[in-house]
Amino acid sequence: MLRVQITNRAPRLEVDFTVPPGVTALFGPSGAGKTSVLMAVAGLLRADHAVITLDGAPLARAPHRRRVAVVFQEARLFPHLSLRQNLTYGQRWAQPGGPDPGQVIDLLGLDRVLERPIGALSGGEAQRVAIGRALLSNPAVLLMDEPLSALDAPRKAEILPWLETLAETTRLPVLYVSHAMPEIARLARRMVVIDQGAQRAEGTLEDLLSDPALAPLIGLSEAGSVISAVAGPRAADGLTEVRTQGGPLYLPLTVPEGARLRLRLPAQDIILSRARPLGLSALNILQARIVQVAEAEGQALVQLAMAEDRFLARLTLRSVRALDLAPGQQIYAILKTVALSKAS
Structure with missing residues (x-):
């Protein structure tokens, strides 16, 4: 269980929520502060006050010791490395006991593209490699910052089933940032709603999406x-x-x-x-x-x-x-x- 308590003046952040194993969506309009929350959890944003614990123990202060993996909007693969080298890049710093590369390749359906150069991958394939790289670093927490927002509709349709499989098979706490409600409804079980840096609601997807008071913040067209x-x-x-x-x-x-x-x-x-x-x-x-x-x-x-x-x-x-x-x-x-x- 990940616990996140952050107070910050610039950018403004006032959040206090928990992330159990599985996918918890962090939802809000553009500029709400979603990415800033993720960066604070990863240790890449030094907040005025932050208490971030995993199963009751504080995360390490140094970002590279936190065992927090981040998947960004763009895959950010290394073009000079092979696909397999990209996948295993983070293993050199990983704690022992992480998943086997073969298991991750099977989980994400990458066996058919292992021999392709990085530049020949589709957007969805590249993003699956980025997710695999994050998993092979043996993280305790996985952060995903709008991993589908840079993809067109066909590529989103291609990668969503793999994200569903990931959500169902991993016991990691996953904090998933998105402003796309259909995507959240498909992947997440819990949701945290923020607006202008302030937390507005936290709970199960079923409870929050059926609350008329939250519908204007979520967006009436998305309700x-x-x-x-x-x-x-x-x-x-x-x-x-x-x-x-x-x-x-x-x-x-x-x-x-x-x-x-x-x-x-x-x-x-x-x-x-x-x-x-x-x-x-x-x-x-x-x-x-x-x-x-x-x-x-x-x-x-x-x-x-x-x-x-x-x-x-x-x-x-x-x-x-x-x-x-x-x-x-x-x-x-x-x-x-x-x-x-x-x-x-």
């Missing part, structure tokens, strides 16, 4: 919740039944029956109805209860509950008035199949 689900059978037409606490959903997924899933529901793609709708092409209709209705930037955010799960719908204020929506009411949420995505 969208994460709910739990279990995969059911796959039909002949290619749709898989996914069981949620508000009813079944039918999605174009190929996953084993019984697999536990997390689904991202974009708030702007949810339509509400007081009565169960008939005669629609929409297959996905969930029954829920209204928890609260909040106004944000001239729009309405309706928080909905299905047993323990919470999610948001974004409507116009006129629609809220027309439907006379209020807490406690039973409601039907209509979801566009093409808008749903598997968070993990």
Whole structure:
């Protein structure tokens, strides 16, 4: 468990959070101070006051003794070294007992590109090498500073599955900086939200993304919740039944029956109805209860509950008035199949 307490005047930082094993996202708008927090954890920014501990023990003062590995936006590989030499570069300073290079090569799917020169790698391949280099330094903590922001959409799609595998297989505390909510929803289990250097919230992704008060800070266009689900059978037409606490959903997924899933529901793609709708092409209709209705930037955010799960719908204020929506009411949420995505 990584504990981070930082107070600094310039740049302004006021944070106090924990990072358990697995991926914790550090989220905020551009200029919020995300990278400054990472640099302070790595020892590359000397804060006015910082208490950074791992399992209760303070991290070493010198950056090179902290066992903290950083993956930056750009891969920053050494062009004069081979791919294998880039991977093993940090091992010369690593403490014994780290992962075997062969294991890391398999984990990141690099066996097919081992003989390529560095200049011939795609952006996604180069970033996977950078991640492998960080892992082979045998870190106790892994920091990732927007590792996908410099990649185009196809390269992001290429590397995301490898990051998912990394998140599922490593027991490292990983602090992952990003301002891309779909990316965070897919990789992280916890999130810390900061703005103008100050911490605004900390908690599970499910709790924070379903909180109407945080939606304006996250961005109304990005607002969208994460709910739990279990995969059911796959039909002949290619749709898989996914069981949620508000009813079944039918999605174009190929996953084993019984697999536990997390689904991202974009708030702007949810339509509400007081009565169960008939005669629609929409297959996905969930029954829920209204928890609260909040106004944000001239729009309405309706928080909905299905047993323990919470999610948001974004409507116009006129629609809220027309439907006379209020807490406690039973409601039907209509979801566009093409808008749903598997968070993990």
